[in-house]
Amino acid sequence: MLQNIILEKKQIEEELKEIPLWILTDNNHLERELVFPNFITAIGAINSIAIVAEKLDHHPDILLYGWNKVKIKTTTHNLGGLTILDFKLAKAIDELNY
DSSP states (O other): OOTTSOOOHHHHHHHHTTOTTOEEETTTEEEEEEEOSSHHHHHHHHHHHHHHHHHHTOOOEEEEETTTEEEEEEOBTTTTBOOHHHHHHHHHHHTOOO
16 A cells, blocks of 8 residues: 555544554544653653654654643645555554653
8 A cells, every 4th residue: 555645534444443542533634642640751752752753754743731641643744634654653653662
C-alpha cells in the first residue's frame, strides 16, 4: 500500500482495529490522549514522540495541557486526509515506553 494515497473509509476502519487507543476525528485525523504522573514525564514523552516523528518524516500536532496531559493528532496535511503513514506513526507511538 502506498503511503501517499488517502485511505478509503473501509481501509481506515480496518487500520483502526490495530490501534485501539486512537480515535478518528472529523474523518481526517487520528487522535490519542496520554496522561502522565507528572510534568517532566509528559515532556519526556513529547520528546520521544518527536524522535519517532522525525524518523518517519511525519509530524503530528502535539499539545501539552494541564500539567500532565498530551494530545497527539495526526493527518497527512499535504493530501488532506489519512494515509498509511498516519497509522504507522500511531503504531510507532504506541510502542514507545514512557
